[in-house]
Amino acid sequence: MVYLAPRSRATGVKSSLLVFLTKIAQTAASILATIIIGRTIGPYGAGLYGVAFATVNVITSFSSLGMYRSITVLYAAKKYDDRVFFGNAISVWLMGASLGAAAVGLGFLSGPATTYGWAALWPAVICVAPLLLIDYGNGVFLAKERINSFNLTSLARYGIFVVALAAALILFHAGQNGITLAYLVGCVAGAAVPVVLLRKIAWTVPRFDREVVREFLMLGGQYALGALVMALNYRVSVLILERFVAPERVGLFAAGINLAEALWQLPNAVGTVLVSKSANTKSVEEAVRRSCRMLRVTLPVTAFCGLAVGVLAMPLLHLFFGSKLSDPVQSHEAMIATWIMLPGVVLGVIYKVLSSDLAGRGKPLFAARSYIWAVGANVAVGLWLISGLQMGAIGAAIASSVGYAIGAVLFLREYVREHRLSLAEVFRFQPGDFAFRKRG
Secondary structure, three states: OOOOOOOOOOOHHHHHHHHHHHHHHHHHHHHHHHHHHHHHOOHHHHHHHHHHHHHHHHHHHHHOOOHHHHHHHHHHOOOOOHHHHHHHHHHHHHHHHHHHHHHHHHHHHOOHHHHHOHHHHHHHHHOHHHHHHHHHHHHHHHHOOOHHHHHHHHHHHHHHHHHHHHHHHHHOOOOHHHHHHHHHHHHHHHHHHHHHHOOOOOOOOOOOOHHHHHHHHHHHHHHHHHHHHHHHHHHHHHHHHHOOOOHHHHHHHHHHHHHHHHHHHHHHHHHHHHHHHHHOOOOHHHHHHHHHHHHHHHHHHHHHHHHHHHHHHHHHHHHHHHHHOOOHHHHHHHHHHHHHHHHHHHHHHHHHHHHHHHHHOOOOHHHHHHHHHHHHHHHHHHHHHHHHOOOHHHHHHHHHHHHHHHHHHHHHHHHHHHOOOOHHHHHOOOOOOOOOOOOO
16 A cells, blocks of 8 residues: 655644634635625625525535545545555545536525526536545545645635636626636636645546445445534525525625634634544544643634624625625624624534544544534524514524534533533643643
């Protein structure tokens, strides 16, 4: 078996910092994209962006067949020869990309195609294949703790997206069709990184070995089911809202979501590193201790940033849309929706950090069991408030925040039971929590 030498084997905190800086750059790119869309097309364009890629994210979370996580776990175990491993992985990727593109197309037929038209939506369908290819490469990068390569993929994807978006909307005046086309260009750029960096070991002739594919699907299927549950909890409110209100109100709500969920960049960065560390750690006790320590560091920082976002919500919304945010009622609704979402987003940090440890240790369904209830609450509350009480974006925000909070609390309960921890052991600060140079 050809061994892919690890690169940049930083400590856990240093790796988290590198990923966090990349996530900050990614967030900056997303905010810049929102500003470009908001100031050239307005809330209608933000609605297209939110609905199209909420649909893509929900469907690809399952059609990826868990490639991202299953490759990380199985390749780290060094169970198969590279030619066998990657030949079957490519077959699974082709399968997932085909099914995902078909499902996204059917999802658009249920409503968005009538609102926005196929000319604006077809690039989003094509995005499925490169998005899953990015998962394929990132799984290998994390298995070998190549954090810099993982970061480069994100930087290429979002950096090129913003450049292409600015060119499409500002230089060529492509309108709404330019939004999804620019996103497709960014996805292709991101997928090019693993294609180039892993070309010597990961690209081979597709093959189908029943036992290998079965192991991919058995483990990956669990990750895919868990990812689908989480994606629904994060995006189902947008999909419900799109059915009952004008695209402009959906766009303002989607902008509020992006603003609130920007707080997750630090826990997402920490979680990325924890997956890699836990996949390569033999001691469960060590993995749990590391994860709890990172949660204690991450949670208060995210809560403080949440307060700042709450204070700056209205100025930031005006920054996004400028003169196109002319309706004071809609702008006030978007601000209130952002405020409502913040408590649930902060509590969601608990899941973001601790579930990454479990994912790295091959327990993808652990979190899904808790979050199924959260999705149910999210959908039920959302339908009642949006459809029944006509509360629009505020109703969607309440449903989202309730879903985030219920999921986090139920997951935490299961996590402490599984590892026989007390809440004090999880949340009480320890003298070494901030001794970054001494611990990984």
